[in-house]
Amino acid sequence: MNINTRQLQAFLAIARLGSFTRAAEETFVTQAGLSLMLKDFEAQVGARLFDRTTRSVRLTPAGEALLPTARGMLADWDRATSNIGQLSAEAAQQVSLAATPLIASSVLPQWLNEFRLVQASTRVNVSDLDRQQILLGIDAGEIDLGLGAFFKPASGIERQLLATFPMVRVSPKSGSRTLAGTRTRPASAGKRTAWAEFAGQRLLALPIENPIQKLVDAQLRGLAVAPAFSGALQNIQAIIAMVEAGHGVAALPGFVLPACARYDVEVQTLVNPVVPIDFFVVSRKGRQKTELATELIDDLGRHFRKLSQLTVA
Incomplete structure (x- = not known):
């Protein structure tokens, strides 16, 4: 059985109005089109649903029996589509x-505060x-969206x-003390420092398999x-805290x-050479983005580009 909502609507309109002409007008089809829909509907149901004369259109006993079920089916459909639309x-x-x-x-906390000012709902x-x-x-x-330094493309993932x-x-501020009580070497003046400055210094590292550490x-x-x-620490924030305490750079x-x-x-841009790291937003390849996701x-x-400009000497 392949009953559709248009057939249910046609059946209910004819039953309520008692007229093919008015039912056709209400459902925006021709009388011929309405008759064809009803004929196919009756064929699938396996019974004649209306007694039709030149003066009246009345439900048959089979039509009377089907009427509440048809109403319920159409009401369930309307509720389902309404819920889907709301979702x-x-x-x-x-x-x-x-x-x-x-x-x-x-x-993200600061960015989210700014974003909500223009997208409050x-x-x-x-x-x-x-x-x-x-x-x-x-x-x-x-x-929906992910943020990070994704070094390699992944199957099914779109990088932007x-x-x-x-x-x-990242080094302790000039004059900071180590746990041993000796002062660390003052950081270089300005916003730049060379990779060569790491020679002989205690370098706090991420695990060797971490792609950032591999780059370093x-x-x-x-x-x-x-x-x-x-040593090696799993968490970048832990590394920064250890640097502050004077355990290394x-x-x-x-x-x-x-x-x-x-x-x-203190944070200084590393030069000779400058080594770039790309920062991406990722999403599932082939998945259509909502208007909100695109705006986000x-x-x-814009937010991350402003942040990147702060680190360029």
């Missing part, structure tokens, strides 16, 4: 956004996850560049610079600047 409207006004913990805690659901969890959530359709940051050196290690090897590595992407502002540390990406791009 679609609500979905268009919210976006799930995932970022690495550093970005979620140091960049929208809802951005923020979650803090590592890069792999973000990609898995995007692929599963559980996350937001901004490019230089690598920076490759750069130091290429310049024949040999720092004294001081760090080479990190420039997007750590907002996080560093909470600590008594544009606004994030």
